[in-house]
Every structure is written in C-alpha cells, then in structure tokens.
Amino acid sequence: MTLENLLTNKSFGGWHKQYRHPSQSLNCDMRFAIFLPPQASEKSPVPVLYWLSGLTCTDENFMQKAGAHRIAAELGIAIVAPDTSPRGDDVPDDADRSYDFGLGAGFYLNATQSPWNTHYHMYDYVVSELPALIEKTFPVTKQRFISGHSMGGHGALTIGLKNPDLYSSITAFSPICNPTQTPWGQKAFQHYLGDNRESWKDYDACELLKKDKASQAILIDQGLSDDFLEKELKPERLAAAAQENSTNLTLRQHEGYDHSYYFIASFIEDHLCFHNKHRG
Amino acid sequence: MTLENLLTNKSFGGWHKQYRHPSQSLNCDMRFAIFLPPQASEKSPVPVLYWLSGLTCTDENFMQKAGAHRIAAELGIAIVAPDTSPRGDDVPDDADRSYDFGLGAGFYLNATQSPWNTHYHMYDYVVSELPALIEKTFPVTKQRFISGHSMGGHGALTIGLKNPDLYSSITAFSPICNPTQTPWGQKAFQHYLGDNRESWKDYDACELLKKDKASQAILIDQGLSDDFLEKELKPERLAAAAQENSTNLTLRQHEGYDHSYYFIASFIEDHLCFHNKHRG
Numbered sequence: 001m002t003l004e005n006l007l008t009n010k011s012f013g014g015w016h017k018q019y020r021h022p023s024q025s026l027n028c029d030m031r032f033a034i035f036l037p038p039q040a041s042e043k044s045p046v047p048v049l050y051w052l053s054g055l056t057c058t059d060e061n062f063m064q065k066a067g068a069h070r071i072a073a074e075l076g077i078a079i080v081a082p083d084t085s086p087r088g089d090d091v092p093d094d095a096d097r098s099y100d101f102g103l104g105a106g107f108y109l110n111a112t113q114s115p116w117n118t119h120y121h122m123y124d125y126v127v128s129e130l131p132a133l134i135e136k137t138f139p140v141t142k143q144r145f146i147s148g149h150s151m152g153g154h155g156a157l158t159i160g161l162k163n164p165d166l167y168s169s170i171t172a173f174s175p176i177c178n179p180t181q182t183p184w185g186q187k188a189f190q191h192y193l194g195d196n197r198e199s200w201k202d203y204d205a206c207e208l209l210k211k212d213k214a215s216q217a218i219l220i221d222q223g224l225s226d227d228f229l230e231k232e233l234k235p236e237r238l239a240a241a242a243q244e245n246s247t248n249l250t251l252r253q254h255e256g257y258d259h260s261y262y263f264i265a266s267f268i269e270d271h272l273c274f275h276n277k278h279r280g
Numbered sequence: 281m282t283l284e285n286l287l288t289n290k291s292f293g294g295w296h297k298q299y300r301h302p303s304q305s306l307n308c309d310m311r312f313a314i315f316l317p318p319q320a321s322e323k324s325p326v327p328v329l330y331w332l333s334g335l336t337c338t339d340e341n342f343m344q345k346a347g348a349h350r351i352a353a354e355l356g357i358a359i360v361a362p363d364t365s366p367r368g369d370d371v372p373d374d375a376d377r378s379y380d381f382g383l384g385a386g387f388y389l390n391a392t393q394s395p396w397n398t399h400y401h402m403y404d405y406v407v408s409e410l411p412a413l414i415e416k417t418f419p420v421t422k423q424r425f426i427s428g429h430s431m432g433g434h435g436a437l438t439i440g441l442k443n444p445d446l447y448s449s450i451t452a453f454s455p456i457c458n459p460t461q462t463p464w465g466q467k468a469f470q471h472y473l474g475d476n477r478e479s480w481k482d483y484d485a486c487e488l489l490k491k492d493k494a495s496q497a498i499l500i501d502q503g504l505s506d507d508f509l510e511k512e513l514k515p516e517r518l519a520a521a522a523q524e525n526s527t528n529l530t531l532r533q534h535e536g537y538d539h540s541y542y543f544i545a546s547f548i549e550d551h552l553c554f555h556n557k558h559r560g
Contacts, residue, residue, distance in 0.1 A: 009537075010536040010546075011545065013546075064345050064541065069542070223290070225290070257289075258289055262290065262349070263290070265292070265347065266290075266293075266350075
C-alpha cells in the first residue's frame with residue numbers, strides 16, 4: 001500500500017496533511033486529509049473524529065473553512081476528512097454532471113447497480129478501509145467519533161447508527177435525515193441501489209432509528225434560514241423518531257443561519273467538545 | 281452610488297455580507313466583503329479592521345479561511361476585505377496571465393504607467409473610496425485598523441505607515457517588506473510605476489520606515505517554513521529599520537509554519553487582540 005503525502009501545513013501547533021492512496025473498496029486512487037493535534041505521538045495516541053462532507057465537497061472544504069483545528073489542537077483530537085465519492089477518469093459520473101449525484105455525491109453507501117457498483121462503495125471505504133489505514137499509519141487510538149454536513153450528516157448518522165461499537169458519539173450539521181422520502185436521496189438511491197425501496201431503508205437515518213434505539217448520544221445543529229431545510233433535510237422527523245424510543249438526541253435549531261460553512265464554523269467547537277465528553 | 285448585496289451569511293452571531301459596487305477610483309465594478317459583529321448597531325458602532333489579501337486572492341479567502349469571525353464577534357470589531365485588484369473584461373491583465381502581476385495583483389498602489397493607470401489605483405480605493413462607503417453605509421466608527429498577508433501585508437504596512445492619522449495600529453502576516461529589492465515587487469513596480477526607481481520607494485515599507493519612525497505599534501508574524509521568505513519577504517530588513525529609529529515593531533518568527541491560511545488562522549486571534557488594545 002503506497003501512501004503519498006501531497007501537502008503538509010503546520011496549523012495551531014499540529015499538522016494538516018493531505019495524502020493520496022490506492023483504495024481497494026473504491027477501485028481508484030483517493031485523497032484524504034488529516035489534522036494531527038500537537039499532543040499526538042506514538043506514546044500518546046489520540047482519538048479520531050471522522051468528518052464526512054456534503055455534496056460537491058472534497059477533503060479540503062472542512063479543513064480550510066470550518067476553523068476546527070484550534071479546538072481539536074486544544075482537546076487533542078485528530079480529524080480525518082475523506083473525499084465525498086470515488087474519483088478519476090474511470091469512475092462513472094452522472095450523464096448530466098449534476099451536483100447531487102455521481103462524482104462528489106457518493107452518499108456514503110455501497111452501490112449495487114451497474115455501472116455504479118464498480119466504484120461507489122463509500123460505506124466500506126469510510127467504515128473499514130480508511131480507518132484501518134489511519135490506525136496503522138498515524139499515532140491514533142481506535143476510538144472514533146463521527147460527524148458531517150448535509151449529505152455527510154446523513155453519512156455520519158447512518159454509519160454511526162449502524163456501527164455503535166465503532167463510533168463513540170455522533171454529531172451532524174444540517175443532515176439529510178430521511179433520504180428515502182426527499183429528492184436528493186431518492187435520486188441517488190434510485191441510481192445506486194435500484195428499484196427495491198426496502199433496500200434503501202438501510203441508508204436512511206429515520207428508518208434506522210425507528211428500527212433500533214441508538215446507543216450513542218447524538219447532537220444535531222440546524223440553521224433555520226437553510227434553503228434546503230424544508231425540502232431535503234427533515235430533522236424534525238429524526239427528532240420525533242428519537243423521542244419515540246428515548247434515543248439521546250439533541251436537535252438545536254438556530255435562527256438566521258444557513259447551509260454554509262459559516263454556520264459550521266460558528267458551532268464546530270460545540271461538536272468537538274461533545275465528542276470529547278465521550279472519549280474513553 | 282448603487283451597492284448590491286450578493287451574499288449574506290450569519291456567522292458567530294454576526295453577519296458576513298458580500299457586496300458589489302461601481303468604483304470611481306478603479307473605474308470598474310468591485311466586490312468586497314464585510315463581517316459585522318453582533319455588537320454593531322447604529323447606537324453602538326464598532327471600529328473596522330481592513331484586511332488586505334495576497335496575490336491571486338479575492339474578498340473571499342480571508343472570510344472563509346482565516347477563522348477570524350469568532351474573535352471579531354467576541355471583541356466587537358468589523359472586518360472589511362476588499363478585492364486585490366480592479367476586475368472586469370475592460371481591465372488590462374498581464375500578457376502572460378501570471379499570478380504575480382495584473383488581475384489579482386494590484387499591489388495596493390496607484391499606477392502611473394499606461395495601460396495600468398486607467399484602473400490600477402488600489403491605494404486610493406483602499407485608503408479613501410472604500411472606507412468612505414463603509415462609514416456611510418454600516419454601523420461603524422471612523423477608527424480603522426489595518427492588516428494583511430503577503431502582498432496584502434505590504435499593502436497594510438505601506439498604507440498604515442503613510443497614514444498614521446487614519447490607522448490606529450498595523451499588523452501583517454508574511455509581508456513583502458522590501459519590494460523595491462525583491463522579484464515580485466520589482467516586476468509589479470516596473471510595470472505600474474515605470475523606470476523612475478525613486479518613485480518606487482513610496483510603496484516600500486523598509487524605505488518608508490527608514491524615512492520616518494512609525495507612530496503606530498506594528499506586529500508581524502512570519503513562518504520560518506515559508507517558501508517565499510528568503511527571496512520575496514525580507515522581514516529582517518524591516519525589523520532592522522524599526523530598531524534603527526525605535527519604531528515599536530514586534531517581529532515574531534514561527535518554526536514550521538508556511539505561507540498558507542493555516543498559518544494565518546493559527547495566529548489571527550493575536551492580531552485582532554493587538555488591534556483591540558489600540559481601540560479608542
């Protein structure tokens with residue numbers, strides 16, 4: 001396994017690094033970024049927050065715009081940001097090159113339909129392949145937290161809920177909570193997973209929470225001036241499912257905030273502190 | 281005078297806003313961004329930090345990447361980020377479209393040479409036209425601080441030094457300190473200002489400081505792993521000139537940090553606090 005270091009920047013006494021590596025799950029080269037806080041060393045490994053980004057993003061958006069390094073450096077938490085889909089000339093894209101499906105829109109699932117099932121296995125990549133590589137390579141513990149934004153909030157919720165033994169706590173900003181019932185999700189699931197709508201439920205946070213109470217604590221922040229709130233996100237449905245089975249879910253709604261990274265930056269400190277409370 | 285609001289985002293309880301307006305100094309439409317902290321109101325106007333960006337940047341880079349809103353919101357300081365050059369189809373660019381001259385590289389001076397002198401008057405825009413517009417439009421006081429990065433550090437230093445009554449304090453990240461003697465500066469000054477090298481000195485922080493002791497306090501941060509340090513920046517020459525005439529200049533040098541926004545984000549809090557100490 002080759003791991004190519006593309007970029008290294010000192011940041012808040014720690015290090016931001018960008019890497020490229022061949023991915024077996026995705027059958028292509030992938031890029032990811034890691035922030036290593038100053039505390040991280042072989043003698044004192046640190047837990048890892050996996051951050052899953054939204055539609056059109058790469059590993060770069062969160063690292064550059066969220067302002068998360070400051071508090072991660074203070075708390076001693078590493079952050080890993082994968083890309084949002086497989087990449088490369090061989091990877092099929094939406095015929096219309098739309099932003100909400102295909103490249104940049106992997107939806108953190110394992111596609112079952114041709115031609116998507118050759119590359120689009122972001123679920124396996126995020127849950128298994130990438131953490132194995134991270135834990136082998138960097139001074140980190142096996143403790144994982146998970147968070148994300150929009151499509152990545154959907155990824156954080158579904159991956160966290162399905163793997164309670166792997167993720168200590170879950171947070172999300174403006175997540176797609178009920179994708180089987182909303183346009184972005186339906187378009188993507190139709191292509192990646194096909195006609196059997198029962199199979200879609202395995203990647204829907206509302207459906208997963210209706211089936212089983214979450215064993216982890218969950219924090220969700222949602223801006224009330226978010227243009228996508230009403231049509232695509234549906235956090236109130238997730239909060240209702242959580243209340244139904246006494247899942248420990250906090251949904252905070254913020255007047256005036258939109259879907260942008262300015263919203264994420266405004267509250268990322270709370271998310272890192274929330275995860276830090278659940279550190280082993 | 282029309283002022284078109286292009287973007288509004290709530291951020292840390294305040295507001296990030298992007299505007300377009302016709303500029304008389306620059307003879308074209310210009311875009312700028314402003315962060316208004318939650319404290320700013322007609323009854324309690326706040327001082328303004330003018331942030332000047334580096335080569336290739338626009339009004340967006342600092343607002344998105346510096347993580348400055350958090351501390352500006354805490355201290356009650358507005359931030360204004362202009363673009364780095366005149367813009368538009370009519371504005372002449374470098375024939376080679378290089379990154380270090382022409383569009384995105386106005387060097388915060390008033391060009392005297394054709395064809396540049398029709399539009400390239402960033403000095404007048406930043407010192408006079410933009411602040412007049414800001415002070416007329418937003419709930420701010422007439423107190424100004426100035427800061428910037430690289431070419432914008434050069435802008436902050438030269439504009440601040442030449443206008444001690446207008447700017448209470450000056451800071452810079454990785455500034456071009458002696459552009460009459462270094463390649464980026466020489467290339468730009470040759471085109472914008474012509475052959476008379478005496479006229480260049482009016483836009484060189486080292487030359488200005490040799491001529492007159494600064495009346496304001498100055499803080500400069502410089503990364504020691506900055507690829508441009510040796511060839512283009514020369515902060516040690518500015519520190520020597522300051523020592524010579526007892527100017528209150530602090531040059532901090534940081535092991536491992538480079539020329540990127542990760543460096544700026546790591547220390548921007550110190551700069552805002554430095555300016556805040558000089559608030560009236």
